[in-house]
Amino acid sequence: MAIDTLYQEIQTEIAKYPDRRSAILAALRLAQTKYRWLSPEAFEEVARCIDLPVAQCQAVASFYDMYFLAPVGRHVVEVCTNVSCCLVGAPDVVAAFERELGCALGETSTDGAVTLRAVECLGGCGWAPVVSVDHRYLEHFQPGDAAQVVADLRAAPAEEH
Ligand code: FES
Incomplete structure (x- = not known):
């Protein structure tokens, strides 16, 4: 543009x-x-x-989660860590992504492929835990799902944010 x-x-x-x-x-x-x-x-x-x-x-x-105030990777994974998602395992989902990406929450993997962020309620509390991958919601997300998501993102072209 x-x-x-x-x-x-x-x-x-x-x-x-x-x-x-x-x-x-x-x-x-x-x-x-x-x-x-x-x-x-x-x-x-x-x-x-x-x-x-x-x-x-x-x-x-700075008030809104959807704006990036620092550079991000080619893809962005956002884990809802608000109450409903936390109660059904969001911390384990975060830990799984951190393991797969080799970076901590708030950071970008060293290959520049994925930025991992924590966000407030994504409005899908009834389908918690919710993960947003390049703005597409994945519901009832389980820690075991993280490896495939990361593999798919590493192979995918960059998304528009
Ligand atoms: S608390 Fe996670 S979607 Fe509402």
Whole structure:
């Protein structure tokens, strides 16, 4: 996505609202898609388009799990570690991914393939534990499922975030 394209896409979002600042979530999403994470350049571009201070854009982004404030791998695995998922084994799921990836929660595997994150409730409490793989939800996830997921991701092309 060229810079002008991102600018135009953000302008399209801004046009949907009576106040241009209301488009900030969509603008952050578009910028993250372009840069793969919300880099300083991404924040500057969003701030310029929305006409808000960079710090305010950063404050909004830091509230939501779906925005990446640091570089991520080609794929992102997010384990819900909120109450319902924890009660039925989310910590064991996290441990299984850490073993398979050779990295800790919040880190990216050394081959750059997968970033492992913990997130708050994904809205699937009735199907816990829930794991999001590149934004696709896997329900009733078991620790033994982690190895196949990691193998598939290592062989897959990068996903758009
Ligand atoms: S607590 Fe995990 S999906 Fe709600």
